[in-house]
Amino acid sequence: MNKIFEDMKTQAMPDESTVNALIESLPEKPRKRGIRFSHIAAAAAAALSMLTITAGAVSDWTFSFLGDFSSAFGEKTEAYNIVESASYSNSASDMTFELVGVSADVNIFRVMLDIYPPEGTEFTEENKPCMNDNITFDFYLLNAHKGYGASGRFDVLSDTPQKMRVMWTYSCSAGIEDREIEFVAKKMTRTKDENAVNTDGNSIITDNEGSVIKTEEIWYTRIKTGSAPQKVKYEPGGQAIDLDRLPDSDERCRIFVTSAEIGSMSVKLNGLIRGDLVWRDSTFTAVKTDGTPVGLIFSGGSTIGGEPSSGLKDGDIILLFDDIVDPADIASVTINGTELVFK
Amino acid sequence: MRDASETEKAVRLYAGTVYGIALSHTGSKADADDVFQETFLAFHSSAKVFHDDEHIKAWLIRTAVNMSRRAVCGKHRRAEELDENMPGGRFEFAADEQNDIADAIRALPEKYRAVIWLHYFEDMPVKDIAKALGARESTIRSQLMRGRERLKELLGKDWFEDE
Structure with a gap:
């Protein structure tokens, strides 16, 4: 080692008093706490988490890992993502899914998902997990009143019970807040039953063959986040939402306003449930009170974590306007031509 | 606990x-x-x-x-x-040049800092850094190289040339 570095390393040590204070203060019992948040610094940052999954042993089941993540970071006011590329590679040692995009402020963000076999083993053709293209990865940036953030999900299906290790890395030149992850492990099975019962009340996912994945148990991680948006401003409702793929729409809908200043809004559709991707096929429009249409930079993304950084709930859809718009000026929002009526 | x-x-x-x-x-x-x-x-x-x-x-x-x-x-x-x-x-740090080096490292984009520190000050090989940080070895090598280039620009001298 370079002598000067060696000398610096010698100096870069905590005082003995600091060490002793730490050792003497080691708690004997866990401190009470809920989910702990780790706020990661500005500049390029990476959030890492690793999870070992052990799937069950029923051969005709498809096992799935769902990872929800969301982050809020920076003090930005606008950020809309443009997905530049997505790639997927698969090898015996690992499989990687990578998505690269550019946000409106020309920050490059990158999401990587690495899936490894158990240590000391390799995937084989028989046990290699596969990505379900249809529902693999949703990623979007969203505006939250504290800044902007990202939220996403990934979903790995494997036909063979096995262990796998999953690591996801999210990095962005603007920095992020990382969150300690609450792991909730469940198990998922695929079925052709179109009337699959949503046993846990919040998850039905359609696979790329059109089959409904019946949720009995789902493996997923949840990252609790805390940068809640502004409170609900509108409580609209009264009009049925008739969307072909909306499994259980009812008579009401609600509009949530995430942030008046930054021109974003989210739409809550009752009956739209976590994992449902109806928004992919939907067309959203918004019109201001003066009749002017509002451009939508991005729309979509039913939330999946329950409590992503925006504080949105399952079924929420985010609309990002292409201008600074006060949601009070939004007269109407339509979905596939169906107007959501504000109360 | x-x-x-x-x-x-x-x-x-x-x-x-x-x-x-x-x-x-x-x-x-x-x-x-x-x-x-x-x-x-x-x-x-x-x-x-x-x-x-x-x-x-x-x-x-x-x-x-x-x-x-x-x-x-x-x-x-x-x-x-x-x-x-x-x-x-x-x-x-005790010497001015050490403080300059420390300042330069801190001026790096964050993603390079830990990599530079671990490699040059902790003597950790790329493989171990990759494992610790959960990144690929190629990523770490790339970050080391770019970090070093930045440091050279900042310090006007390549203190970090591999021995």
Whole structure:
């Protein structure tokens, strides 16, 4: 080692008093706490988490890992993502899914998902997990009143019970807040039953063959986040939402306003449930009170974590306007031509 | 909750590594002290089962990096920066050129800092850094190279040429 570095390393040590204070203060019992948040610094940052999954042993089941993540970071006011590329590679040692995009402020963000076999083993053709293209990865940036953030999900299906290790890395030149992850492990099975019962009340996912994945148990991680948006401003409702793929729409809908200043809004559709991707096929429009249409930079993304950084709930859809718009000026929002009526 | 003796052993073994990472990110003794303590408290509270000392080291490195980022982020978010001349402010190395090097490392994009520190100050090979930070070896090599180029620009000299 370079002598000067060696000398610096010698100096870069905590005082003995600091060490002793730490050792003497080691708690004997866990401190009470809920989910702990780790706020990661500005500049390029990476959030890492690793999870070992052990799937069950029923051969005709498809096992799935769902990872929800969301982050809020920076003090930005606008950020809309443009997905530049997505790639997927698969090898015996690992499989990687990578998505690269550019946000409106020309920050490059990158999401990587690495899936490894158990240590000391390799995937084989028989046990290699596969990505379900249809529902693999949703990623979007969203505006939250504290800044902007990202939220996403990934979903790995494997036909063979096995262990796998999953690591996801999210990095962005603007920095992020990382969150300690609450792991909730469940198990998922695929079925052709179109009337699959949503046993846990919040998850039905359609696979790329059109089959409904019946949720009995789902493996997923949840990252609790805390940068809640502004409170609900509108409580609209009264009009049925008739969307072909909306499994259980009812008579009401609600509009949530995430942030008046930054021109974003989210739409809550009752009956739209976590994992449902109806928004992919939907067309959203918004019109201001003066009749002017509002451009939508991005729309979509039913939330999946329950409590992503925006504080949105399952079924929420985010609309990002292409201008600074006060949601009070939004007269109407339509979905596939169906107007959501504000109360 | 981990046994205190196990945590103490980890502190004794890896205090320098954790503290170095913290300093390379924060540049502040007070912040580095915080990161150092938070990291080991997290270790102490964690129920994670470690296979060996290297596994512990890797976990501590990753946690220290995350804690450091958080510390820097919190600092940046404050309306007014702390005065570096305040007690507990900027960490001073003994020699000017050492302070220049430390400042230059801190001026790097964050993603390069830990990599540079671990490789050149902790003597960690690329493979181990990749494992600790959960990145690919090629990524670490690339970050090392770019970090070094930046440092050369900042310092006007390539202190970091591999021996």
